[in-house]
Amino acid sequence: MRSTLVRQFGDPEQVIELVDAPRIEPAAGEVEVEIALAAINPSDLIPVTGAYRARTELPFVPGFEGVGVVSRIGPGVRDLKLGDRVIPIGSSGLWQQFLVRPAEWCFRVPDDVGDSQAVVSYVNPLTALRLVEDLRGHFGSLEGRSVAVTAAGSAIGGMLMKLIEREGAVPTAILRSDKSRGRFVGDQRVIVTADGCPPPARVFDAVLDAVGGALAGELIRRSISPGGILIQYGALSNVPVPQSAIAARPDVRFAFLWLRNFVHSAGRGALEAAFARSFAGLRDGAFSSPIAATYPLSRLADALAHQADPRRDGKILIDPCC
Numbered sequence: 001m002r003s004t005l006v007r008q009f010g011d012p013e014q015v016i017e018l019v020d021a022p023r024i025e026p027a028a029g030e031v032e033v034e035i036a037l038a039a040i041n042p043s044d045l046i047p048v049t050g051a052y053r054a055r056t057e058l059p060f061v062p063g064f065e066g067v068g069v070v071s072r073i074g075p076g077v078r079d080l081k082l083g084d085r086v087i088p089i090g091s092s093g094l095w096q097q098f099l100v101r102p103a104e105w106c107f108r109v110p111d112d113v114g115d116s117q118a119v120v121s122y123v124n125p126l127t128a129l130r131l132v133e134d135l136r137g138h139f140g141s142l143e144g145r146s147v148a149v150t151a152a153g154s155a156i157g158g159m160l161m162k163l164i165e166r167e168g169a170v171p172t173a174i175l176r177s178d179k180s181r182g183r184f185v186g187d188q189r190v191i192v193t194a195d196g197c198p199p200p201a202r203v204f205d206a207v208l209d210a211v212g213g214a215l216a217g218e219l220i221r222r223s224i225s226p227g228g229i230l231i232q233y234g235a236l237s238n239v240p241v242p243q244s245a246i247a248a249r250p251d252v253r254f255a256f257l258w259l260r261n262f263v264h265s266a267g268r269g270a271l272e273a274a275f276a277r278s279f280a281g282l283r284d285g286a287f288s289s290p291i292a293a294t295y296p297l298s299r300l301a302d303a304l305a306h307q308a309d310p311r312r313d314g315k316i317l318i319d320p321c322c
């Protein structure tokens with residue numbers, strides 16, 4: 001089967017290989033999923049660079065998000081049958097034609113959710129739901145609260161803007177350029193300020209941050225009201241949030257959210273409930289992600305180059321069948 005492999009850490013465009021790999025027989029409790037579509041997310045590429053090398057074993061097949069069809073069933077699997085469309089989660093390995101996973105880590109996709117929606121129904125929607133849940137946990141209710149979202153031009157940034165507005169809060173998109181400004185309409189506020197530039201003059205109750213670095217540091221220092229919160233869930237600047245900024249604001253809570261922690265502690269029931277909310281959000285548009293292009297796996301190098309292009313305007317998908 002067509003597959004990919006990372007044998008050494010480094011620049012994803014240099015170290016992710018296209019390989020021919022043997023198909024694996026599903027063991028007891030496992031199913032084989034023929035992957036129809038997989039997504040490329042920033043979180044797929046970070047482990048490839050070696051950023052988490054202490055907990056990343058080489059070699060590995062990258063890709064945390066995708067959708068496929070159950071193609072073989074191991075002994076003892078009762079809840080899935082051949083042909084079921086599922087989202088296999090809980091480990092990487094989606095950037096290949098066939099993936100074997102325990103059946104309990106596969107979540108059925110409703111018939112009215114197409115592959116091109118289901119393929120992006122996991123990483124960003126479930127993280128966005130957790131982030132809003134954490135904000136609710138901090139404030140009790142989000143009604144009337146002002147919440148800023150950095151890197152709002154990202155797929156998850158767009159989802160957060162919509163979720164926050166639905167909670168009755170006032171969302172502000174912080175963008176690094178005017179490129180994605182047109183996505184924010186109606187009452188949604190927009191501020192353009194890049195990492196390293198002066199922070200917005202406004203003050204917010206909360207900030208959801210995927211940039212880190214100087215921007216997050218300045219937001220903590222100057223742009224969050226006492227009793228407020230900054231939740232960091234990404235570091236697109238590749239620079240950590242300065243500890244000095246966190247120390248300077250003991251009246252502001254600094255928290256970190258990592259989807260992986262939720263996925264590996266929540267249990268099957270909570271994950272099913274989260275997917276149900278994700279599918280509902282796909283139907284009503286809250287979790288729609290613009291798709292920039294779909295590449296056959298055989299053109300992985302082009303897909304990765306497009307992913308790295310700052311002009312990219314949406315998700316890059318991979319079709320492992322060809």
Ligand SMILES: NC(=O)c1ccc[n+]([C@@H]2O[C@H](COP(=O)([O-])OP(=O)(O)OC[C@H]3O[C@@H](n4cnc5c(N)ncnc54)[C@H](OP(=O)(O)O)[C@@H]3O)[C@@H](O)[C@H]2O)c1
Pocket residue numbers: 041042043123124127150151152153154155156157175176177179180195210211233234235236237257258259260310312314315
């Ligand atoms: N903690 C978790 O468990 C978790 C889960 C999901 C996502 N994330 C994180 O969320 C972030 C976004 O993920 P995604 O899938 O939504 O990405 P994406 O759709 O690929 O978004 C990338 C966009 O973010 C904006 N961007 C990139 N670098 C930026 C920077 N330095 N400053 C400001 N904006 C920047 C750009 O939009 P413009 O070109 O319009 O500026 C870029 O097109 C990533 O850091 C990812 O790791 C974390």
